[in-house]
Amino acid sequence: MRYISSRDNPYFKHLRALNDDARYRRKSGATLLDGDHLLSAALDSGWGLGAVVFREDVVDSELSRRLQARIAAEAPGCEEFVLARALFNVLSPVASPSGFLAEINPPQPTAVGEGQCDVLALAGVQDPGNLGTMLRTAAAAGVGQAWLDRSTTQAWSPKALRAGMGAQFQIQIVESCDLTELLRGRAQPVYVTSLGAGARSLYALNLLEPAVWVFGAEGTGVPEELMGLASQKVIVPMPGKVESLNVSAAAAVCLFEQVRQRART
Secondary structure (H helix, E strand, O other): OEEEOOOOOHHHHHHHHHHHOHHHHHHHOOEEEEOHHHHHHHHHOOOOOOEEEEEOOOOOOHHHHHHHHHHHHHOOOOEEEEEOHHHHHHHOOOOOOOOEEEEEOOOOOOOOOOOOOOEEEEEOOOOHHHHHHHHHHHHHOOOOEEEEEOOOOOOOOHHHHHHHOOHHHOOEEEEEEOHHHHHOOOOOOEEEEOOOOOOEEHHHOOOOOOOEEEEEEOOOEOOHHHHOOOOEEEEOOOOOOOOOOOHHHHHHHHHHHHHHHHHOO
8 A cells, every 4th residue: 555645646636636526536537435335336337446444543444444345456556655644634525534535537427227127317407415415216126327418517526426325336427428418208108397387196097107307407497499399298286385406306296206106016
């Protein structure tokens, strides 16, 4: 293991750029996992690890030794580093960091399914916490793919990964999609959440077929051009005196109504 104590160390600068800079992540094709849970989730899914970083005060812990043994067996080419506590805390802003980071190279799939699986399609979702939560919900609901348009935040950013809690390893994610092109002429049902005219109650729909669910930006919703491609606009009934649901809450309600209906067949 190599010990790093200086902010001027080139590898620390690389890690900091991966943590802070979306353009750098995109250019380098890498990102950071924060915490032993995500590191274990990556290994469980058969992902290779480029490097693992231990905080200096946990490197000799029992959990660290177990992780090191597993990494040696399952990711033999992985580099290992030890960071001074002050440097590690720059990279892991969570209240109670576990003391483990990993550098990985996310896949860049470009192919989309032909209607055999459910799809979560996102247009302009900017909050990485919402995005990660939606991916986690989708994975739990058995969704096979997620399509993210160019204005949606990165699925593999450290913040989105923390919110996803390993979901990114369970669902195929296609980023920078042209949703208009993908949805036009789609054979399977396309559902778009809407508060406007023509929207049917979620609970009046037959959700047994694989479908595409489209959700939009937190403030502005689904763009009009995508609304026009919907098989059906969908409204979630809200008897309370609120105007709308948070986008991740709306996605959870819709996807698990689908799960509920299918469980009854």
